[in-house]
Amino acid sequence: MSDTVIQELIDRYIELSFSVHRRGEALVKCQIGSDLTNDQHYTLRYISKAGSCTSTELAEEFDVQKSAITAIINRLWEKGLIKRTRDENDRRVVYLTLTDKGNELFYQAEERIYRLVETFITKFDQSEIKQFIETYEKLNQVLKESKELWWGNRA
Amino acid sequence: MSDTVIQELIDRYIELSFSVHRRGEALVKCQIGSDLTNDQHYTLRYISKAGSCTSTELAEEFDVQKSAITAIINRLWEKGLIKRTRDENDRRVVYLTLTDKGNELFYQAEERIYRLVETFITKFDQSEIKQFIETYEKLNQVLKESKELWWGNRA
DNA sequence: CGTTAATAGTTAAACGATTTAATAATTAAA
DNA sequence: TTTAATTATTAAATCGTTTAACTATTAACG
Known part of the structure; x- marks a missing residue:
């Protein structure tokens, strides 16, 4: 492979890794706005798809420390979007699920994103x-x- | 286009916008490690390519407020990687350039990234x-x- | 059984990146 | 010359992250 193509891939990937998070943020906030950050939306998304999960699972999936998960879950919990439930058999474990409010907000955001993507996907x-x-x-x-x-x- | 393909694009894009920043971080820190964050590396990169630029230009390019640029430039300045020079004709303007140290660190990082990409580009x-x-x-x-x-x- | 590991999650302190709002200094426009 | 606009900074707040220390609980093993 030619050097210029490698260099271009690097350029694009670095650009991507810099800008795409911000574009995602714009995507999540699009139109009516949801007051969710990109990371918060993605967390709701993961829990929604999984139905229920633990901090450890999220930390591994997101490739961050568990304390980062605690922080983000705290913020979502304060907004009333997430419920914590202790496992009765292993009382160390806490299961995370979406509240009704969390579900609603998540689906609203998903629908907005879908509608937006529809507008340009034809290109x-x-x-x-x-x-x-x-x-x-x-x-x-x-x-x-x-x-x-x-x-x-x-x- | 089919609904499932749209949905898949959305899924991948959101995933991308969540994870790629972290992968970029890993890319920058790869092997010997540079003590630069992804954003700092990208800022050096932009200034290096431009030769010299202003805060306003960076803010527009990165799609953030100017105060965010001031903050990141301060951190790079404290590390001795960036020089600030006032325009003599328009004394509001501050030109940003890389110091020798900044140049060196940036090119080291670029070379590491290049070597890394070479190892998997064959795939x-x-x-x-x-x-x-x-x-x-x-x-x-x-x-x-x-x-x-x-x-x-x-x- | 009891002591020692390991595991799940949280807390605290620190830093980096961001926003909004206010400000200083300078230049352009009226 | 007064008023606008522009360039950059500061201050206060929030979010996401790491490392290190800690609590509570469970598992392992002699």
């Missing part, structure tokens, strides 16, 4: 989107593996 | 990468335009 054709998603997933996977490799050499 | 073929970059740019452009549209309706 792409299906195969282009599919290809993009595939390459992204591959790239993400490769980066994840690489990361484990480097960090295995340290610490 | 992709050139056309796939090119296509990925193109679609990314298109998507980014479309989202930028959409954002201006929604936010034009507010405020």
Whole structure:
């Protein structure tokens, strides 16, 4: 592969890693606005899809420390969007689920995002989107593996 | 386009916007580690490519308030990586340039990233990468335009 | 059984990135 | 010359993150 293509991939990926989080933020806040941050929305999203999960699971999934999860869950809990339930068999474990309010807010946001994407999706054709998603997933996977490799050499 | 493909794009994009910033962070810190955050590296990168620029320019480019730029520039300045120079003709303006140390650190990071990307780039073929970059740019452009549209309706 | 590990989650302190609102200094416009 | 607009900064607040220490609980093993 030519050097310029590698360099361009790097440029784009770094650009991506800088800007896309902010674009996501705009996406979540789009139109009527939800008062949710990108990270909060993504957390609701994960819990909604899982039905119920633990802090440890979220920390592993998001690749952050458990204390970061505690913080974000606290903020969602203060907004009344999340419920904490202790496991009766193993009393160390806390299950996280969405409250009715949490569910409602999440689905509202999802619907808004869907409507928005519909407005511009016509500019792409299906195969282009599919290809993009595939390459992204591959790239993400490769980066994840690489990361484990480097960090295995340290610490 | 089918509903499932739209939904999948949304899922992937939201995932992307959540995770990619963290992957970028790992990329910047890879191997020997640079003590730069992703945002700091990206800022050095922009100034390096531009040669010299202003806070206002960075704020527009990064799509944040100018005070956020002041903050990040302060941190880089404290590390001795950035120089501030007042314009003699218009004394409101401050030009930002990299110091020698800033240049060195930035190029070290770039080289590390390049070497890393080389190790896994073989898993992709050139056309796939090119296509990925193109679609990314298109998507980014479309989202930028959409954002201006929604936010034009507010405020 | 009882002591020692390990695990799940939280708290506290610190830092980085961000926003809004207010301000200082300077230049442009009327 | 007074008023506007522009450039950059500061201050206060919030969010997301890390590391380190801690609590409560469960598992392991002699």
